[in-house]
Amino acid sequence: MSKKLFLALFSLVFLTTLPALAQSEFRQLPAPDTTGGKPLMQVLNERKSDRTFSEKPLSDETLGNLLWAAFGVNRPDGRRTAPTARNVQDIDIYVLMADGAWRYDAARHGLLRVSKKDLRNHLGSQAFARKAPVALVYTANKKRTPYSDMHAGSAYQNAGLFCASAGLHNVVRASMDKTALEQALGLADGQEALITQSVGWGD
Ligand SMILES: Cc1cc2nc3c(=O)[nH]c(=O)nc-3n(C[C@H](O)[C@H](O)[C@H](O)COP(=O)(O)O)c2cc1C
Numbered sequence: 617m618s619k620k621l622f623l624a625l626f627s628l629v630f631l632t633t634l635p636a637l638a639q640s641e642f643r644q645l646p647a648p649d650t651t652g653g654k655p656l657m658q659v660l661n662e663r664k665s666d667r668t669f670s671e672k673p674l675s676d677e678t679l680g681n682l683l684w685a686a687f688g689v690n691r692p693d694g695r696r697t698a699p700t701a702r703n704v705q706d707i708d709i710y711v712l713m714a715d716g717a718w719r720y721d722a723a724r725h726g727l728l729r730v731s732k733k734d735l736r737n738h739l740g741s742q743a744f745a746r747k748a749p750v751a752l753v754y755t756a757n758k759k760r761t762p763y764s765d766m767h768a769g770s771a772y773q774n775a776g777l778f779c780a781s782a783g784l785h786n787v788v789r790a791s792m793d794k795t796a797l798e799q800a801l802g803l804a805d806g807q808e809a810l811i812t813q814s815v816g817w818g819d
Pocket residue numbers: 663664665666667742787788789790791811
């Protein structure tokens with residue numbers, strides 16, 4: 617085989633397989649239940665932090681409702697369940713579970729795999745954070761807007777209210793191994809883990 621032919625074949629194989637390799641595994645979540653739940657005043661009355669968790673995983677229905685409540689798309693123009701300054705929509709939510717780590721794709725209401733590893737060991741020293749079946753990690757690039765922390769707060773409050781409605785336990789947590797977690801999630805340059813939230817059923 618000539619050198620030219622070999623290079624042409626090599627480039628063809630390389631260029632056709634590269635995009636396939638780069639494509640992440642996608643996990644579609646069931647459409648959110650946007651009509652259910654307890655009345656708002658009752659939910660506010662029941663909102664609290666609770667640090668006791670069983671290891672029972674969340675169903676995809678419950679996980680989907682949780683993520684949609686936190687920062688899902690709730691209007692045809694793509695706007696979200698939480699407000700953001702100038703509609704910048706700068707928050708990306710990562711989901712840490714026993715089966716790996718995922719990024720919430722709100723537009724498709726599904727999860728994109730970012731790691732096959734259980735990254736809950738990067739959540740700091742509180743042991744319950746490794747036991748809770750789900751940890752949400754709210755991330756943003758603070759160079760895009762000075763309001764990222766506020767946006768994350770709106771989203772974690774939405775998620776916390778959903779938990780109160782669904783009978784789930786949750787606690788917002790600033791404690792984490794920030795650099796290790798950001799590296800393990802493969803966050804882009806400038807993207808930061810701002811805050812986490814452990815979620816699960818009670819023990
Ligand atoms: C920004 C923020 C960071 C927090 N970090 C932690 C944490 O690292 N670990 C923890 O156990 N609780 C953490 N909490 C939960 C608070 O301790 C809790 O909200 C507070 O004690 C009030 O209790 P309540 O949520 O039941 O009203 C945090 C809460 C917020 C809002």
